[in-house]
Amino acid sequence: MSKHFVPENLPDHIQHYIDGKFVDSIGRETFEVLDPVSNQTYATAASGQTEDVDLAVAAAKHAFKEGPWPKMLPRERSRVLHKIADIVESRDDELAYLESYDSGLPITQAKGQARRAAENFRFFADLIVGQEDNAFKVPGRQINYVNRKPIGVAALITPWNVPFMQESWKLAPALATGNTVVMKPASYTPLSAALWPEIFREAGVPEGVFNLIFGSGGVAGDYLVKHPDVPIVSFTGDSSTGATISTAAAPQFKSLSLELGGKSPAVVFADADIEAALDATVFGVFSLNGERCTAGSRVLVQRDIYDDFVARFAERAKNIVVGLPSDPATEVGSLVHPNHFDKVMSYIEIGKSEGRLLAGGGRPDGFPTGNYVAPTVFADVAPDARIFQEEIFGPVVAITPFNTDEEALELANNTKYGLAAYVWTTNLKRAHNFAHAIESGMVWLNSNNVRDLRTPFGGVKASGLGREGGYRSVDFYTTQQSVQITLNESHSPKFGVEASRETGDA
Secondary structure: OOOOOOOOOOOOEEOEEEOOEEEOOOOOOEEEEEEOOOOEEEEEEEOOOHHHHHHHHHHHHHHHHHOOHHHOOHHHHHHHHHHHHHHHHHOHHHHHHHHHHHHOOOHHHHHHHHHHHHHHHHHHHHHHHHOOOOEEEEOOOEEEEEEEEEOOEEEEEOOOOOHHHHHHHHHHHHHHOOOEEEEEOOOOOOOOHHHHHHHHHHHOOOOOOEEEOOOOHHHHHHHHHHOOOOOEEEEEOOHHHHHHHHHHHHHHOOEEEEEOOOOOEEEEOOOOOHHHHHHHHHHHHHHHHHOOOOOOOEEEEEHHHHHHHHHHHHHHHHHOOEOOOOOOOOOEOOOOOHHHHHHHHHHHHHHOOOOEEEEOOOOOOOOOOOOOOOOEEEEOOOOOOHHHHOOOOOOEEEEEEEOOHHHHHHHHOOOOOOOEEEEEOOOHHHHHHHHHHOOOOEEEEOOOOOOOOOOOEOOOHHHEEOOEOOHHHHHHOEEEEEEEEEOOOOOOOOOOHHHHHHHOOO
């Protein structure tokens, strides 16, 4: 086994970034940050309280009201975003190793996330320059056009899985459209988020436009959502927290985008390309350590091929390379935190009474410590089982048979979630009709999760509210003002004219 890699220049303390300065919490509150391989504390981080959030929001509000950022031409902001992308790309290896160390993500997968983060900034840098809005003419009478404006201070609350890339999904469109930002990353993984301030400073983002607050969701996150000077909130995380945020934001009618949990089905019909379906379904649930909202964690397989498919799936799972996150050979690394490890292990114990255990089921051999879970496969799982219904967010899959298209659709829709779905069949008519009938925000046909940045991202039911991605992000981070111009007489009814003449007041 290779030696656990510790990145160079690892900080022992991580600070907030407010109005262009690195600062501690006013009350000096901190929390510990753990290395997920050893569960040892490697750093402390400033823990934001309400007064720290107040400072960050005030800085962002001042930068929005008085600073140059919202008033800059789209081309000027675009140049800054391209510089951000250049810097991220130039630090690809450093970012990847920090991300891998902080989250337990295998290094080969972490490198891909850093490149995607850069691409997110390039995409929105180009989009805002080429953006066009509607104009409507009533010939000889009126022209109506849409004036799109940034909204103000955007609260961006981000998750701990692939954190740097997910932060870029929100930061790029929020900044591209001229808003200012207060970002609160997940407390489990603050390390890569702490790199943004220097990246933005080097790229020329004005002070106060980007502000960073670390701390708990229950204190810093909750107060940020409720803050009266924050009109827009984007959150990615679990559904229960999303419901709390929705309730907190409602009284102030904030713009809200919630990308929440999932229990996504991967439906494999008997006529599918079985090798391709195996590749995709195994990757879909075990990549990123299974800690992904769009994981195909329920695999539904037609009875004709069920026994063979399940046997081959389980054999693949047994052969997955579990190892140190920094080892290029590793396919599944360490889960992010001991609390999450305990949650996933508790679901595995539940699963042992709900399905037929074919692979995994506990710690992998050779890893007596750390947050390691062996890739785990349960077959013959009933649709009312907890491991079929509830999001586990780890390397655990439930496989269930079906006979007919109708039964497959019923099983696919039989959860409170509706984020993603995957369908494997060579029947084109079935593929499209089945996709349209699935209750999910996104469907991939004969494909694993390949994201096109132009498309809307989000779910239905308990998987979220609203959409981001492409022009949907521009819609979310801007307000659309309708402006009407009269070209001829206004044709206003002349109220009160006759009465004025009768009284001599005309």
